[in-house]
Amino acid sequence: MTVTAAQGFRAAGVAAGLKSTGAPDVALVVNDGPSSAAAAVFTSNRCRANPVLWSAEAIKTGSARAVVLNSGGANCYTGAEGFQLTHATAELVGELLSGGGSEPRAEEEPGGGSGPRAEEEPGGGSGPRAEEEPGGGSGPRAEEEPGGGSGPRAEEEIAAIDVQVCSTGLIGLLNDRDDLLAGVRAAHAALSDDGGAAAAAAIMTTDTVPKQSVAEGTDSAGRAFTVGGMAKGAGMLAPALATMLVVVTTDADVDAATLDAALRRATRVTFDRLDSDGCQSTNDTVLLMASGASGATPSVDELAEHLTTVCHDLALQLLADAEGADHEISIEVRGAASEDDAVEVARSVARSNLFKAAVFGKDPNWGRVLASVGTTSATFDPADLDVALNGVWVCRDSGPGEPATSVSLEDRAVSVTIDLKSGPETATVWTNDLTHAYVHENSAYSS
Amino acid sequence: MTVTAAQGFRAAGVAAGLKSTGAPDVALVVNDGPSSAAAAVFTSNRCRANPVLWSAEAIKTGSARAVVLNSGGANCYTGAEGFQLTHATAELVGELLSGGGSEPRAEEEPGGGSGPRAEEEPGGGSGPRAEEEPGGGSGPRAEEEPGGGSGPRAEEEIAAIDVQVCSTGLIGLLNDRDDLLAGVRAAHAALSDDGGAAAAAAIMTTDTVPKQSVAEGTDSAGRAFTVGGMAKGAGMLAPALATMLVVVTTDADVDAATLDAALRRATRVTFDRLDSDGCQSTNDTVLLMASGASGATPSVDELAEHLTTVCHDLALQLLADAEGADHEISIEVRGAASEDDAVEVARSVARSNLFKAAVFGKDPNWGRVLASVGTTSATFDPADLDVALNGVWVCRDSGPGEPATSVSLEDRAVSVTIDLKSGPETATVWTNDLTHAYVHENSAYSS
Structure with missing residues (x-):
């Protein structure tokens, strides 16, 4: 019911x-x-x-x-x-x-x-x-x-x-x-x-x-x-x-x-x-x-x-249940000056085909996260960003942090955490990875 | 030289x-x-x-x-x-x-x-x-x-x-x-x-x-x-x-x-x-x-x-030379009230994974074009849009036009033409289709 x-x-x-x-x-x-x-x-x-x-x-x-x-x-x-x-x-x-x-x-x-x-x-x-x-x-x-x-x-x-x-x-x-x-x-x-x-x-x-x-x-x-x-x-x-x-x-x-x-x-x-x-x-x-x-x-x-x-x-x-997806990705933005900033940053990462393809390939490519963050108008210092993948802070203060090799992306659930260090607000956006199956199902639907 | x-x-x-x-x-x-x-x-x-x-x-x-x-x-x-x-x-x-x-x-x-x-x-x-x-x-x-x-x-x-x-x-x-x-x-x-x-x-x-x-x-x-x-x-x-x-x-x-x-x-x-x-x-x-x-x-x-x-x-x-691409897609927006409008509309279509996957599948899915146009803030009447794929006006006045079955997407070059019927300005944005090879190459790069 x-x-x-x-x-x-x-x-x-x-x-x-x-x-x-x-x-x-x-x-x-x-x-x-x-x-x-x-x-x-x-x-x-x-x-x-x-x-x-x-x-x-x-x-x-x-x-x-x-x-x-x-x-x-x-x-x-x-x-x-x-x-x-x-x-x-x-x-x-x-x-x-x-x-x-x-x-x-x-x-x-x-x-x-x-x-x-x-x-x-x-x-x-x-x-x-x-x-x-x-x-x-x-x-x-x-x-x-x-x-x-x-x-x-x-x-x-x-x-x-x-x-x-x-x-x-x-x-x-x-x-x-x-x-x-x-x-x-x-x-x-x-x-x-x-x-x-x-x-x-x-x-x-x-x-x-x-x-x-x-x-x-x-x-x-x-x-x-x-x-x-x-x-x-x-x-x-x-x-x-x-x-x-x-x-x-x-x-x-x-x-x-x-x-x-x-x-x-x-x-x-x-x-x-x-x-x-x-x-x-x-x-x-x-x-x-x-x-x-x-x-x-x-x-x-x-x-x-x-x-x-x-x-x-x-x-x-x-x-x-997203078609073709191999991973469910939650993108949490912390330390934002406003909730709108947090959502904008999280959404930009959620829309990065490069990052989503990397997750499909189980590649902890945090550079693609930063490259998306940089396209937003949110308040942050580009030289002072932290990024974690599945809890591993692979980027600290906008430089390499813990080794990305210690991140496992085998499980379906993937968490991305981005700390903008610019305020108290937070937001989470959910997305999927970009897979062969996504391309297949969306290239073959009506024809 | x-x-x-x-x-x-x-x-x-x-x-x-x-x-x-x-x-x-x-x-x-x-x-x-x-x-x-x-x-x-x-x-x-x-x-x-x-x-x-x-x-x-x-x-x-x-x-x-x-x-x-x-x-x-x-x-x-x-x-x-x-x-x-x-x-x-x-x-x-x-x-x-x-x-x-x-x-x-x-x-x-x-x-x-x-x-x-x-x-x-x-x-x-x-x-x-x-x-x-x-x-x-x-x-x-x-x-x-x-x-x-x-x-x-x-x-x-x-x-x-x-x-x-x-x-x-x-x-x-x-x-x-x-x-x-x-x-x-x-x-x-x-x-x-x-x-x-x-x-x-x-x-x-x-x-x-x-x-x-x-x-x-x-x-x-x-x-x-x-x-x-x-x-x-x-x-x-x-x-x-x-x-x-x-x-x-x-x-x-x-x-x-x-x-x-x-x-x-x-x-x-x-x-x-x-x-x-x-x-x-x-x-x-x-x-x-x-x-x-x-x-x-x-x-x-x-x-x-x-x-x-x-x-x-x-x-x-x-x-x-875009990696993995099967098609080069030019998206021309006509009849825009401003050049900025034309670029915004064209870019929104260029960024639609659904449309790009459809082109890969050689599927003349013009609905995905309209769905992207609708996400913009450009000046247009949603009830009066024309869309052509490779010169075939598959959508006229926001309704079905010539049969989409008459559109061939076999060639690498694909043209999308969108008439906003709202002014004299025009712009063209170029993109590629979304293919298995794109996903592959971008999922396997650094790992």
Whole structure:
């Protein structure tokens, strides 16, 4: 259990035929409330995929009732048709969760009466949910059918804007509309309280294992709450910028502003410091949804603590599953004048192909570390730097220190420590080595 | 002939045993004048090698009588001893050119009387040279012995500060002092009017071929002048930031300010736009020396034109000889609001491991181009970008254009064209693909 570890969530993962392998490729995570508060962070790439364009607007409501994710295609730079497909996907999820949309896929009209899947509607017969719906108001779900011919959309029904969308796969590839929408219906039909694992599997691309994590916390009144998450992609961000997608759920009862603050605090020191190959995806999304079902009301600090635990755990799982990597490298910068300086220096080393190739070759080439440090604008004295590899201070005061021959790079875990001797701040960035397998997998992906 | 193509220069390249292979590893280029005007640009890396620290100070005189270069060790982060070795190297060259320094190497004292190599002193018996020496004054060379016990240094003698030093090889490795200084003596003994080719060979590290180029120009009075150059390294900057070293000579008679202006103009659009793997060397140096021997007095424009020709030619030779590369990629950005924007966008693509691996795999993956463009701060509309690969506009208006399947990446030369549709400016950056051989060569260099 992951995204379904927290109370109030159901999830599913199904195979819709988007992947030629027949592996699961559509996931759905639904927040059954009572709250639907949500927050998200997205790629800072200015070239953003259609689902990011959609979701970044939709999240401005501070609310999300569901997120639908597909692998097998990034829906990025696919033109107007691509955006329409993202919108249609969100719309269909809204309809299904509102009790509609369940016709055979050949017709695909929005709305329509409830069908055999009516028993899977969220909040069916539950009181608390109805009170939390955006716009207030409540009523029998069966009467809340959206759009299509069956009357004006009621304010309380679940609309497209309540649905976040994530996609991952090749840029420029538009998924088959019928296949994707059929997959959404199948995922809706498969929703269950323990569907987290299936959802985590369905968002995988070249991931070899699904990534999931759970943490438990208590608020100041001693009420327990759960934070659970799933992630895909990352490490090398291979192939084809296949994207880091992360969904985290919690049953804490907090508002969107609290979620947003806690999420940004957590991602800033976890996912934002995972820099496998310096290539930034067009589709990255980290979504946090809160059901409020636990009744716990943690503060930003309390929530951020456990959220950071989950995000850190997921980030390291992504790092460890990076395609083709032989080493996980943590780069800690100490003695920085500012945290920004520390991150800039660590990131510059994380992006040095020469250093990363050296680690692959188990070559303790500390000169390549210094050469990267020197490209930054951080505060330091070039004549007074220390560098350690796996704890061996091979460079002291900008000169040779302990013999590099005493450094072993046999283990997967490699630590680089850089002391700028310029202040009290520190930061760690994680990356991988540059391997033949990275080149292979990224040269052979779409062709 | 390259650095010796212009009148007034002698050069040599010898094997001093710094390279374990026994290949040539010490080069010397001497400007016999009458002028000794010079200019240089150095790496912008803040972690700079000892020779760069030395040469950047020395060039402030606007004058250089010689440059001594060694491969087989970068003399970077080698501590105080490393700087002392750089200084000793420059000092020895000055002594040798002043007629001293020719004792057996075991003694290594500066100064001393002239020995059997006196016939190789620069300017020996020539009039014009003496008049151009810094500080004015002239006199018999034999009496200008530096330092060591034989009287006060005469103003007109060639001092260490008149000598530029370049080194290339592993960071943190200090060359054997005796070997290096003996190599300098041997190079001095081997100086000749057609020693350019030998010098170009001696600065090679893993270069497979020496790089040389010559251009001829005329000033506004119709007087001919020559620009010739040699270069090493580059491309992947492999191995170990082995550095781009470039020496360009000209027999034009121009002052240091003119040289500096022309050099910066030329390097800005040539070497500065060669970005093989985003890794910046600690040792990069481009040195320009003018002898004035032709009597031609070109303007900055006239000199810059031919200097740019030579630098462009050398840059493309470096690109073509990049270790492990299968493709030379030129990335042209059009329609930019500023030249800086164009360079930023082109450079971001040049640094995308994902795109470079795709080119290696002959995969026309234009999504990876857009994903890189999106990381920049350049002016453009993400929804209105065009991208061509080898002239095929695979992306039009930020959507799929002509089929990517019609792009062939079989040839070594690959062109990427990006139209930002935001202005009149353009720029081109050159890079290589990311290959198995790159990973191999850079993972196996020092170990």
